[in-house]
Amino acid sequence: MKIIGKALKNIPWEDKPHGFSGIVWRHSGNPIIGWNPTPSTARVYNSSVIPWGDGFAGVFRADHKDGKARIHIGFSQDAINWKIEDDPIHWLDQSGKPYEPNYSYDPRLVEVEGIYYIIWCTDFGGAALGLGMTRDFRTFIRLENPFIPFNRNGVLFPRRINGKFLLLSRPSDSGHTPFGDIFLSESPDLVHWGRHRRIMQKGGSGWWQSVKIGAGAVPIETSEGWLLFYHGVSGTCNGFVYSFGAAILDIDNPSRVLYRTRDYLLTPEKPYETSGFVPNVVFPCAALSDAATGRIAIYYGAADTYSALAYTCAEDLISYIKANSELLAGDAEEYR
Numbered sequence: 001m002k003i004i005g006k007a008l009k010n011i012p013w014e015d016k017p018h019g020f021s022g023i024v025w026r027h028s029g030n031p032i033i034g035w036n037p038t039p040s041t042a043r044v045y046n047s048s049v050i051p052w053g054d055g056f057a058g059v060f061r062a063d064h065k066d067g068k069a070r071i072h073i074g075f076s077q078d079a080i081n082w083k084i085e086d087d088p089i090h091w092l093d094q095s096g097k098p099y100e101p102n103y104s105y106d107p108r109l110v111e112v113e114g115i116y117y118i119i120w121c122t123d124f125g126g127a128a129l130g131l132g133m134t135r136d137f138r139t140f141i142r143l144e145n146p147f148i149p150f151n152r153n154g155v156l157f158p159r160r161i162n163g164k165f166l167l168l169s170r171p172s173d174s175g176h177t178p179f180g181d182i183f184l185s186e187s188p189d190l191v192h193w194g195r196h197r198r199i200m201q202k203g204g205s206g207w208w209q210s211v212k213i214g215a216g217a218v219p220i221e222t223s224e225g226w227l228l229f230y231h232g233v234s235g236t237c238n239g240f241v242y243s244f245g246a247a248i249l250d251i252d253n254p255s256r257v258l259y260r261t262r263d264y265l266l267t268p269e270k271p272y273e274t275s276g277f278v279p280n281v282v283f284p285c286a287a288l289s290d291a292a293t294g295r296i297a298i299y300y301g302a303a304d305t306y307s308a309l310a311y312t313c314a315e316d317l318i319s320y321i322k323a324n325s326e327l328l329a330g331d332a333e334e335y336r
Contacts, residue, residue, distance in 0.1 A: 001315045004221040007292040008051060012079045014311055023320045024265045024298065024312045029080070031272045031306030033060075038086040040064055041072070043277060045301030048109035048218075048286040049079060050116065057137050058286075059107040059118050060084055061301070063277075069105035071120060073137055079288060079297065080309065091132060091142045099142045101130060108285060110156050110218045112165070117190075119146075119154035119167070127175035129154040131190065144191050150174050153182075153214035157254070158221070165190055166254060168199075168215040168228075178202070180212030182230065184255050197255035198335045200230070200247065201328050207234045208243045208264045216244060216284035217298065224318050225251045225258050229284045229298060232264065242281040243267035244300065246321055255334045262326035265317075266310060268303070276303025289314070 016025050033044045041062040049058035055077040062072045062084070074084035093099035102123035110117050115133050118140070122130030126149030132142045146154065146167060153170040160166075164186040172179050181201040187193045202213050209232025219226040226249040234241045245261035268280040286299040294314035302308045 001318045003291040005291045008290040027309035030308040033307035046106045155215040170214040217287035257331035259325040273302045276305030278304035
């Protein structure tokens, strides 16, 4: 059970606390980004990071002091202490003309064939997926929006599979309500999308993912399949609770789920997760991994207010998922 990919010697890391019995443990210095991180921004959370040069780059959801969400760029040497630029990303279209979104939030960031792609939630007559690219984290080009509204939680795979780009998403009947299942779509060119498959549905014998689910971090390629962190939502008398779990998808046909956590891996427990602008949220959006050691660092938003970090080991996590798996109807086959 190993990660297939590059070594990342400077991955942030803390060993599992003595006596801790869980599979995912929190960074001792959480939250890593707190209130008012730049002059114009109030909260930074639900963001995505990636190795860049001898350090790291990230795209960050920043809620400004006018209440609107925008995406900012940031850089770090250790992937813990971030210098986030106060000015948001400014987008150009493919002809070089300004092409700014009305709002933008919850970005995911992935490198595919030397190009860095950003997928976020944009305004397209309703909440929908925006797609853009950069080569240098200075010039940002918007591409065609992949889908019509309503859709969120877009996550692009880190390489083509069978010659096609693959994109996870979560269509719904409005910006914040079910359908609530994760779908997979493919494209030869990042413009024309089709061959849609439902790969995971909400539900299960427990309640933590009963309302809706959504893809989180970019899938990590392992010897057992694609490792996907995803969030699940339950409804309570006091509102939604966001937790996260993980699944293993077939390496050649990711529309097939091989294993899926019956219980959540992390749920809101700490004050920075249970109290904030939107209480009771842990929302994974990125994961760094080191193929040499199997270490994984998971970045998640906390209470729609803070950015936080957690750790796990690939071998232990995959063993746990396989031993504590619960598949739902349609998960194991190519559902179409």
